[in-house]
Amino acid sequence: METAASASTSTPEGDSGQHAAAAPPRMTTVSKHYFGGASSAHNHDLRVDIIENIEEDYGMFVWPCSVILAEYVWQQRSRFTASTVVELGAGTSLPGLVAAKVGADVTLTDIAHNTEVLNNIRQVCGLNNVNCTVLGLTWGEWDEPTFDLHPDVILGADVLYDSAKFDDLFATVSFLLENSPGAMFITTYHNRSGHHLIEFLMVKWGLKCLKLLDGFSFLPSCKAASLQGNIQLVEIALDKEKPNCSSADENNL
Numbered sequence: 651m652e653t654a655a656s657a658s659t660s661t662p663e664g665d666s667g668q669h670a671a672a673a674p675p676r677m678t679t680v681s682k683h684y685f686g687g688a689s690s691a692h693n694h695d696l697r698v699d700i701i702e703n704i705e706e707d708y709g710m711f712v713w714p715c716s717v718i719l720a721e722y723v724w725q726q727r728s729r730f731t732a733s734t735v736v737e738l739g740a741g742t743s744l745p746g747l748v749a750a751k752v753g754a755d756v757t758l759t760d761i762a763h764n765t766e767v768l769n770n771i772r773q774v775c776g777l778n779n780v781n782c783t784v785l786g787l788t789w790g791e792w793d794e795p796t797f798d799l800h801p802d803v804i805l806g807a808d809v810l811y812d813s814a815k816f817d818d819l820f821a822t823v824s825f826l827l828e829n830s831p832g833a834m835f836i837t838t839y840h841n842r843s844g845h846h847l848i849e850f851l852m853v854k855w856g857l858k859c860l861k862l863l864d865g866f867s868f869l870p871s872c873k874a875a876s877l878q879g880n881i882q883l884v885e886i887a888l889d890k891e892k893p894n895c896s897s898a899d900e901n902n903l
């Protein structure tokens with residue numbers, strides 16, 4: 651994974667009180683993300699603030715895939731208004747927060763035992779004045795609340811980075827798609843070795859590709875300038891019969 655350079659303010663947080671001497675300082679930043687207009691501080695339609703901690707967990711950082719997926723949600727916002735959205739491996743949750751801002755009913759999820767990430771998601775929701783449900787959801791595990799999820803859209807930014815977890819992720823995605831007729835999974839990922847592995851997983855899990863895009867094809871140039879990598883966005887739905895997806899299927903927005 652490459653890093654996103656979007657932090658704008660920096661606030662060292664020393665642990666106060668009797669443990670101050672023992673605990674290392676924690677470098678927390680608040681990054682600002684702009685959507686619409688010129689996507690700049692002075693010209694935008696939406697701003698989302700994210701609390702990040704680059705010294706901590708993967709889920710405490712805004713990854714480039716998240717910037718791209720959030721921009722996609724913004725540009726496709728008419729699809730998200732009044733929809734039900736579940737974000738998997740949400741981490742700092744930028745795409746889900748944009749969905750909430752444009753009127754979706756959003757559940758933000760991350761590893762069930764990762765209280766630091768889940769607490770950060772709650773804080774970020776408060777910071778942005780959105781009322782999202784925050785849920786511990788570990789891929790491939792079925793706790794009771796998972797059965798109540800019926801999303802129109804499942805979001806996942808940079809959730810395909812550890813091949814050991816791909817089947818768990820796709821098991822959860824397939825379950826949610828079957829639990830929600832007509833639903834789709836929209837995910838962004840670093841395309842390091844071609845699209846073949848994703849194709850293989852779709853065949854295995856009875857899914858089909860609806861749309862495949864170069865992540866930079868719709869990104870405003872001011873955002874593209876600070877990101878790098880070969881990032882793709884794919885929309886996936888259930889298809890028990892004929893999974894099929896190749897770069898020849900690319901659609902324009």
Ligand SMILES: C[S@@+](CC[C@H](N)C(=O)[O-])C[C@H]1O[C@@H](n2cnc3c(N)ncnc32)[C@H](O)[C@@H]1O
Nearest residue numbers: 708709712713716739740741761788789807808
């Ligand atoms: C690379 S980070 C991406 C975070 C965020 N989506 C972004 O793009 O900024 C991967 C995220 O997946 C979460 N994750 C990893 N394994 C998971 C699992 N087995 N179940 C649920 N979430 C998981 C991590 O906690 C982390 O938040």
